[in-house]
Amino acid sequence: MKIKKLIAKVLLLGVGFIPSQLLAQTSLPLHENLISFNSSQGETLLIESNARQDYIPLSLQFETQENLAFCGVASIVMVLNALSIPAPKATEWVMYHRFTQDNVFDNPKTEAVITKETVSRQGMTLQELGGLLKSYPVDVEVYHGDEVSLEEFRQEIINNLKQANDFVLVNYLRSAIGQERGGHISPIAAYNKESDRFLILDVSRYKYPPVWVKAEDLWKGTNTIDSVSQKTRGFILVTSQ
Amino acid sequence: MKIKKLIAKVLLLGVGFIPSQLLAQTSLPLHENLISFNSSQGETLLIESNARQDYIPLSLQFETQENLAFCGVASIVMVLNALSIPAPKATEWVMYHRFTQDNVFDNPKTEAVITKETVSRQGMTLQELGGLLKSYPVDVEVYHGDEVSLEEFRQEIINNLKQANDFVLVNYLRSAIGQERGGHISPIAAYNKESDRFLILDVSRYKYPPVWVKAEDLWKGTNTIDSVSQKTRGFILVTSQ
Ligand SMILES: [Ca+2]
Ligand SMILES: [Ca+2]
Ligand SMILES: [Ca+2]
Ligand SMILES: [Ca+2]
Numbered sequence: 384m385k386i387k388k389l390i391a392k393v394l395l396l397g398v399g400f401i402p403s404q405l406l407a408q409t410s411l412p413l414h415e416n417l418i419s420f421n422s423s424q425g426e427t428l429l430i431e432s433n434a435r436q437d438y439i440p441l442s443l444q445f446e447t448q449e450n451l452a453f454c455g456v457a458s459i460v461m462v463l464n465a466l467s468i469p470a471p472k473a474t475e476w477v478m479y480h481r482f483t484q485d486n487v488f489d490n491p492k493t494e495a496v497i498t499k500e501t502v503s504r505q506g507m508t509l510q511e512l513g514g515l516l517k518s519y520p521v522d523v524e525v526y527h528g529d530e531v532s533l534e535e536f537r538q539e540i541i542n543n544l545k546q547a548n549d550f551v552l553v554n555y556l557r558s559a560i561g562q563e564r565g566g567h568i569s570p571i572a573a574y575n576k577e578s579d580r581f582l583i584l585d586v587s588r589y590k591y592p593p594v595w596v597k598a599e600d601l602w603k604g605t606n607t608i609d610s611v612s613q614k615t616r617g618f619i620l621v622t623s624q
Numbered sequence: 625m626k627i628k629k630l631i632a633k634v635l636l637l638g639v640g641f642i643p644s645q646l647l648a649q650t651s652l653p654l655h656e657n658l659i660s661f662n663s664s665q666g667e668t669l670l671i672e673s674n675a676r677q678d679y680i681p682l683s684l685q686f687e688t689q690e691n692l693a694f695c696g697v698a699s700i701v702m703v704l705n706a707l708s709i710p711a712p713k714a715t716e717w718v719m720y721h722r723f724t725q726d727n728v729f730d731n732p733k734t735e736a737v738i739t740k741e742t743v744s745r746q747g748m749t750l751q752e753l754g755g756l757l758k759s760y761p762v763d764v765e766v767y768h769g770d771e772v773s774l775e776e777f778r779q780e781i782i783n784n785l786k787q788a789n790d791f792v793l794v795n796y797l798r799s800a801i802g803q804e805r806g807g808h809i810s811p812i813a814a815y816n817k818e819s820d821r822f823l824i825l826d827v828s829r830y831k832y833p834p835v836w837v838k839a840e841d842l843w844k845g846t847n848t849i850d851s852v853s854q855k856t857r858g859f860i861l862v863t864s865q
Contacts, residue, residue, distance in 0.1 A: 404713070406710055407708075408705065421681060443661070443686070443833065445684070446688070451717065451718060468646075469647055470646060475691045476692065479831060480648065481649050481829070588705075593684065
């Protein structure tokens with residue numbers, strides 16, 4: 384019987400079909416300082432938020448970063464689609480124009496900032512994130528973590544989250560907010576005043592759900608040094624022109 | 625000057641880089657019988673819904689069908705991920721397990737239902753949608769449009785939308801609800817009683833936003849003949865085992 388199973392397995396391998404083992408979907412456990420958006424408490428924080436103008440437009444464009452280095456690329460694509468910026472053709476949809484994590488690089492101006500290959504290897508810095516966004520018709524304001532106080536950080540982002548047609552991307556060190564582990568980029572969708580927390584729509588959906596994070600923890604996460612740029616991380620405000 | 629531009633253009637072509645023209649992102653215009661979810665009215669309908677248990681889990685897994693024929697595939701992936709069903713490895717994310725529109729076919733049981741190649745050519749019927757779902761550990765109830773009254777249609781779906789850990793996929797004729805044009809599949813995320821409308825999280829995000837559609841229009845859209853199966857379309861309830 385065991386031998387029959389072995390033969391069956393060999394035959395299966397022989398025809399080139401190796402079924403991938405089905406394993407539990409992550410996500411990694413959440414630190415006690417974070418609140419999952421996918422919980423009744425997480426939902427309540429959104430309902431009671433008075434700075435959630437960006438939530439629906441961003442959630443409609445939510446997508447997963449296509450590889451471990453593409454958090455910035457997925458974040459750019461979500462924001463450009465949410466702003467309905469004129470887009471390249473996407474061959475997979477024939478006649479429809481829309482940004483993808485592939486065609487967003489089909490623009491001569493992006494090459495001058497950073498190539499797709501370099502991003503695939505090392506991700507991108509805050510400056511490169513701003514530079515890629517500027518290769519499309521949007522206004523971009525870049526703030527490094529060491530340039531703003533907690534109060535300025537909170538207020539700039541809240542102002543944006545209260546109005547339509549602009550969005551916030553944040554670049555932070557995950558370990559500063561209790562996550563695994565390095566630098567990361569995602570859009571911010573809402574702010575809850577009572578708990579003083581921001582909602583991050585984390586684009587690494589294979590790894591973590593969106594979380595509500597304390598404003599102070601996120602601010603500290605932006606005031607960390609990116610070893611590639613030797614500058615602090617930070618956040619970017621993106622506005623339709 | 626014109627010649628210089630022409631030469632520059634030829635050189636650009638010469639090095640093999642043809643920038644795609646940036647064009648307005650769709651979406652197609654919405655019929656007056658539909659309400660876009662991405663509007664203040666659409667948001668209000670969700671806030672006032674008392675059958676929206678499935679909205680957040682589905683919205684967190686929202687993704688775009690990867691080609692014009694993959695509406696059913698994207699819908700299956702959203703639901704399997706929302707239910708956290710054990711998943712194959714996704715090579716792009718190295719060690720993380722999660723369903724994608726590619727790896728959902730990496731299962732010997734799916735081949736017996738329909739191949740990826742056939743789906744790419746002609747999409748899938750309601751029966752095939754149910755069959756693909758059954759190749760994973762979920763309970764599946766298939767309802768054809770001609771088997772249920774409007775009242776039964778409405779009530780079965782509302783019951784599901786009021787509880788967690790199960791989801792609804794609907795297979796309808798777009799033209800019956802005022803859209804372009806053939807058969808389509810997407811998850812339903814919520815119901816609003818006062819307006820008697822369902823919220824469809826349309827997976828063809830390059831084409832239409834999510835819409836609130838009248839229950840009667842959607843029911844009529846399911847009571848239409850799929851030319852491949854020669855049976856009516858319908859809806860499917862998917863439950864975690
Ligand atoms: Ca400002
Ligand atoms: Ca905003
Ligand atoms: Ca039932
Ligand atoms: Ca449900």
